[in-house]
Amino acid sequence: MAKYSSVTINVPDIKKVYSYTSTQNFSTPSVKSGNVKLVQNINSKYGSIFSYWGGIFEIPKGILIGFCATESAGTMASPNRYKATGLMQVTPSAIYECSNKWRSEVNSDLPIEALNLLKQKVPNIFKGSLSSVQSTLLNLLQNDANFNIMSGTLVLRWLLERFSTLLTGGQLNKAIIGYNSGAYNKTISNGTKANKFPTDTTSLYDNPKLNKESRNYLLKTLGIDGFYSIIYKDKTI
């Protein structure tokens, strides 16, 4: 029996294509074939790790690979200026907060596999402050693909539960915004309180308060020829 909220998504969920120049967009054949290769490469390199943690947190491998493609294009990227790191571009503060505040959003214990990995790799994560474990977390996020993918998957499940209602289940579109620009982004939260009111992806996209990067993130994943169309409609992995 499922432990977590169910999630229903439409592919595509917004009838727009992500464009990054006036002539290049995700439907341009050369761009699309590049994106197909990208998700296939991620799958061949890390697919088994995505399947493992996806099984534990009940998130399909394809959904996670879509995040990885959008976040890092499948590279173990060095921390950016805000410390978003590696394949899933997780920050130390995100994994610290979601694991320490797991029960504030999720109606079950942290899975034992994730709990054991966190305790083994970062012994003080549940005892010390963020600053006391930050450098250890950064090092792991950058150099340990298994830890990075576990962290990104944990954060995503935490967000899906945060934006879950009985009517909708987990709202992936809000989780995407939270993953990209923080759980407390003003378009999805009032201060620290989640705005759970069901909102369709087009309305979120059109919200004038939404920052540009998160708007584009919705298109890259849920738009026409976005990563979820490539993965689930074109069945490329």
Next chain:
Amino acid sequence: MKKKLLIGVGLIALGGISYLAYLKISDLGKEIIKEDNFTIKVDPKSGTDVPTKSGTDNQNEYYDEELDNALFGDYSEQPSWGAYGEYI
């Protein structure tokens, strides 16, 4: 009174049935994939780019870059999980 109550319940039931029928109809022709606890409804039609409020580019007609930057900073300046750091 009882009659009004019955009419109310009937209307609510009708609304519910209509909503469920709408959901079923909107899923017609879609491939339904169930994986873990996700249900992925795939529209096999390629789809066309349609204007949203934001028109043809990726920005909202209400989008004001200056305001966006004032509220959130240039995205590259925006800390993510630390944005409302008092929660951490």
